[in-house]
Amino acid sequence: MQEDFLYYVWKLQYFDKKSLTTCQGETLSIAYPGTRNENAGPDFLNGCITINNVTWHGHIEMHVNASDWYTHQHHTDKAYENVILHVVWDHTRDIQQQDGTIMPTLVLKERIAPRLHQQYQRLVNNPTAIPCAKHLPQVVDLPKASMLDKALFQRLTHKNNLVYRLLEDNKGNWETTAYQLLAYTFGFKVNSSASLDLALNLPLKILTQHTDNLLQLEALLMGQAGLLHTDNKGGDTYLTTLKKEYHYLTHKYQLKVGSVQAHQWKFFRLRPANFPTIRIAQFAQLLHRYPSIFDLLVNSPMTALLAKLAVTQSAYWQRHYRFSKESKARIPGLGKSSIRHVLINTAVPLLIAYGKAKDKQDYIEQATAILQHLPAEHNAITRYWDKAGIKAKSAFDSQALIELFNNFCKHKLCLSCHIGVSIMKKRIG
Ligand code: SF4
Numbered sequence: 001m002q003e004d005f006l007y008y009v010w011k012l013q014y015f016d017k018k019s020l021t022t023c024q025g026e027t028l029s030i031a032y033p034g035t036r037n038e039n040a041g042p043d044f045l046n047g048c049i050t051i052n053n054v055t056w057h058g059h060i061e062m063h064v065n066a067s068d069w070y071t072h073q074h075h076t077d078k079a080y081e082n083v084i085l086h087v088v089w090d091h092t093r094d095i096q097q098q099d100g101t102i103m104p105t106l107v108l109k110e111r112i113a114p115r116l117h118q119q120y121q122r123l124v125n126n127p128t129a130i131p132c133a134k135h136l137p138q139v140v141d142l143p144k145a146s147m148l149d150k151a152l153f154q155r156l157t158h159k160n161n162l163v164y165r166l167l168e169d170n171k172g173n174w175e176t177t178a179y180q181l182l183a184y185t186f187g188f189k190v191n192s193s194a195s196l197d198l199a200l201n202l203p204l205k206i207l208t209q210h211t212d213n214l215l216q217l218e219a220l221l222m223g224q225a226g227l228l229h230t231d232n233k234g235g236d237t238y239l240t241t242l243k244k245e246y247h248y249l250t251h252k253y254q255l256k257v258g259s260v261q262a263h264q265w266k267f268f269r270l271r272p273a274n275f276p277t278i279r280i281a282q283f284a285q286l287l288h289r290y291p292s293i294f295d296l297l298v299n300s301p302m303t304a305l306l307a308k309l310a311v312t313q314s315a316y317w318q319r320h321y322r323f324s325k326e327s328k329a330r331i332p333g334l335g336k337s338s339i340r341h342v343l344i345n346t347a348v349p350l351l352i353a354y355g356k357a358k359d360k361q362d363y364i365e366q367a368t369a370i371l372q373h374l375p376a377e378h379n380a381i382t383r384y385w386d387k388a389g390i391k392a393k394s395a396f397d398s399q400a401l402i403e404l405f406n407n408f409c410k411h412k413l414c415l416s417c418h419i420g421v422s423i424m425k426k427r428i429g
Pocket residue numbers: 130131132133404408409410412413414415417418419420421
């Protein structure tokens with residue numbers, strides 16, 4: 001039993017409402033179940049019920065076991081002071097309110113048709129990666145499309161949270177925010193937090209003084225990343241030069257050395273093209289070519305942006321994947337899938353956040369156009385969907401499907417999903 005099922009039953013009032021009474025023996029009728037609250041606080045807000053002929057307006061909280069009220073510490077939380085009804089599957093204990101009275105409680109266990117519960121169990125307990133897969137062909141397009149929109153919106157909101165956090169820390173400076181966000185993205189997941197740490201410890205205003213000199217940009221980035229603290233027994237002249245430059249620039253700008261350490265960077269199990277050394281070198285090349293990262297990402301037309309992001313790192317990093325470690329094969333520049341990663345994780349959230357902040361729909365549409373233009377990702381999750389008959393046609397679809405899988409299907413939140421609700425309705429109707 002999951003609370004998800006109780007929310008569904010309560011929202012649609014799918015239970016026997018004949019002669020309703022609370023556990024305390026009071027008569028109960030429900031005029032309005034309230035609106036579902038997906039945020040912190042009670043599960044349904046602003047409901048309306050009548051207990052013993054007295055009408056109450058307030059919130060409704062739901063639990064599988066009544067004792068969860070205490071387990072979840074609601075008795076110490078002011079947000080639950082205005083709860084007028086506790087709806088539970090099992091009445092494991094009475095709940096005492098702050099005024100000493102017992103919380104009116106409705107038990108649903110005996111009031112829900114066993115067929116509905118079995119139907120729900122069959123839906124969520126299917127062992128396939130996407131539990132509803134076999135029902136999908138019977139689901140009409142509308143719930144599928146609206147659920148994909150909901151999932152995409154959720155994914156973009158999640159990605160935007162980092163933009164807003166950085167923007168706040170940067171006191172509304174979009175340029176610095178774009179630089180830090182791009183650095184984070186250039187960590188390509190495995191090294192994202194080290195990469196963001198690097199940007200936070202290397203002010204953009206210092207890099208801006210050296211955008212015409214790629215070597216100095218590399219010296220600053222590699223040095224602050226802690227990657228120049230390596231011995232140079234083989235006498236690598238490039239490493240020697242970067243060390244000298246970094247030494248000079250550290251003193252010039254009084255840089256705090258050691259904020260990011262070499263051990264923070266992960267190389268293990270990565271392809272050489274994805275080594276942080278290569279990514280930092282590509283990042284340096286982008287800063288060298290486009291001193292305003294914000295302008296690059298927000299004001300470049302789509303096709304121009306794709307071309308501009310296709311940078312190749314400096315000559316040294318085309319032949320070395322680590323300092324003094326030569327590569328037999330030439331190491332390529334930023335490839336198509338990396339560019340897609342950068343667009344989805346930097347340009348799109350930045351455009352949406354900027355469009356919202358300036359109340360300009362154009363930027364939001366530009367972000368949507370990027371997602372619709374980019375080809376779909378292909379990974380284990382999109383393959384599950386493919387097998388279930390849902391094919392992603394663009395990054396717009398694949399981003400939505402990834403979110404739907406990770407945040408709904410995996411947790412069996414089928415009753416918070418328009419597709420699941422549609423399947424249940426069909427089976428009940
Ligand atoms: S969450 Fe939605 S899409 Fe995923 S398995 Fe459940 S019903 Fe299907």
